[in-house]
Amino acid sequence: MQQLTNPRELRGLAILSQPNTIIQTGKNEWDVRSQSKNAYYQVTRTFVKGRDPQHLHDWKCTCPDFATRNMPCKHIHAVQFSLKLSGDIQEHSTPATIAETEIKVLCPSCKSGNVVKRGIRKTQFGEVQRYGCTDCDHRFVVDKGFCRMKFNPKVITLTLDLYFKGVSQRKIADHLKQFENVEVTQPTILSWIKKYLRLLGKYSEKYKVEVGNIWHSDETTVFIKKEGEKKYYQWIWNVMDAKTRYLLACQVTENRFVNDARNPLQKAKSVTNVRPDAIVTDGLQAYKEAVKAEFYDNEAFIQNPHIRLKDFETKPNNNILERLNGTFRERTKVIRSFDSSAGAGEFAAGMQTYYNYIRPHMGINGMTPAQMANIPINLMGNRWETMIGLAATK
Numbered sequence: 001m002q003q004l005t006n007p008r009e010l011r012g013l014a015i016l017s018q019p020n021t022i023i024q025t026g027k028n029e030w031d032v033r034s035q036s037k038n039a040y041y042q043v044t045r046t047f048v049k050g051r052d053p054q055h056l057h058d059w060k061c062t063c064p065d066f067a068t069r070n071m072p073c074k075h076i077h078a079v080q081f082s083l084k085l086s087g088d089i090q091e092h093s094t095p096a097t098i099a100e101t102e103i104k105v106l107c108p109s110c111k112s113g114n115v116v117k118r119g120i121r122k123t124q125f126g127e128v129q130r131y132g133c134t135d136c137d138h139r140f141v142v143d144k145g146f147c148r149m150k151f152n153p154k155v156i157t158l159t160l161d162l163y164f165k166g167v168s169q170r171k172i173a174d175h176l177k178q179f180e181n182v183e184v185t186q187p188t189i190l191s192w193i194k195k196y197l198r199l200l201g202k203y204s205e206k207y208k209v210e211v212g213n214i215w216h217s218d219e220t221t222v223f224i225k226k227e228g229e230k231k232y233y234q235w236i237w238n239v240m241d242a243k244t245r246y247l248l249a250c251q252v253t254e255n256r257f258v259n260d261a262r263n264p265l266q267k268a269k270s271v272t273n274v275r276p277d278a279i280v281t282d283g284l285q286a287y288k289e290a291v292k293a294e295f296y297d298n299e300a301f302i303q304n305p306h307i308r309l310k311d312f313e314t315k316p317n318n319n320i321l322e323r324l325n326g327t328f329r330e331r332t333k334v335i336r337s338f339d340s341s342a343g344a345g346e347f348a349a350g351m352q353t354y355y356n357y358i359r360p361h362m363g364i365n366g367m368t369p370a371q372m373a374n375i376p377i378n379l380m381g382n383r384w385e386t387m388i389g390l391a392a393t394k
């Protein structure tokens with residue numbers, strides 16, 4: 001889906017946001033309800049041999065607009081759009097080249113930015129750049145998240161990587177012993193996970209992300225198990241941009257009321273300047289009020305971008321988020337009994353950072369959603385170290 005600019009396309013999108021407006025009556029036939037009178041128009045498509053894949057079909061509609069213009073009307077766009085929603089995922093775009101960003105070094109003593117490189121300090125894990133402040137003469141090294149750790153960044157980031165891939169703490173310990181020749185206890189592993197989850201969770205993007213105009217929101221259960229208590233579940237909400245797969249929000253709430261649904265939508269709004277033309281949700285009632293409250297705009301062409309799919313439309317395979325998000329979802333299932341002291345919110349935030357910045361996505365040519373969304377952070381090399389460095393030096 002390209003950015004929608006054609007008004008008929010936009011109107012087609014608006015049609016979709018109302019219930020029961022498209023009824024499939026045959027393999028290539030749909031009834032689309034008129035927006036102005038109580039009638040249905042018939043939209044049909046016929047396959048044309050030898051066309052390029054983008055235009056395999058001829059489309060017709062029985063409405064007056066189509067009769068006069070013989071061009072796709074809003075009813076045709078509405079059907080095409082609904083097919084897109086349930087079917088193919090948009091082809092990725094090529095991202096702009098990403099400029100390298102250096103961490104801004106400030107003097108920890110007087111907060112001055114007037115610092116110069118002053119020699120190298122040798123540590124057990126290699127060489128570390130030393131700095132000197134030209135204002136107060138303080139000498140220091142920058143803690144990029146690994147100072148005072150007994151193990152080297154490679155072992156720690158490997159641990160995090162395995163953890164976010166769903167490997168158990170016991171298996172991580174086994175792996176480190178076998179392949180890295182280091183003995184790490186399970187409590188140590190847990191302490192690293194907690195420390196870096198918290199750190200990554202605090203990291204928030206200072207650039208607005210460049211995302212597409214079709215977003216998906218959904219919610220699934222996440223099980224929380226606290227020491228000595230019965231496990232219980234809460235809800236994890238994901239708002240994702242269909243074009244870049246950037247996860248705009250990932251939040252945990254106790255309930256599924258209107259306010260709970262508004263939280264992640266509000267978060268999503270705050271990380272980008274894009275106003276979505278469509279927010280596709282499942283049938284959950286709370287979305288009605290929530291999307292309206294967050295996105296209704298009198299001035300906008302599509303005043304209410306909400307497209308609420310009926311439950312049977314979202315299951316089992318029509319939910320783009322479900323498919324885009326398969327791995328993420330798997331992971332939030334496996335984590336079910338994650339430690340209570342690394343709270344659910346921190347876990348969700350850490351997961352979001354991992355998903356957006358670190359994990360390459362097969363559906364987008366092995367790029368990360370952050371790269372797709374043109375975030376100007378150099379994430380070459382060890383992405384974990386880069387992200388931890390950014391989060392630690394903020």
Ligand SMILES: [Zn+2]
Nearest residue numbers: 061063073075
């Ligand atoms: Zn029409």
Ligand SMILES: [Zn+2]
Nearest residue numbers: 107110133136
């Ligand atoms: Zn200073």
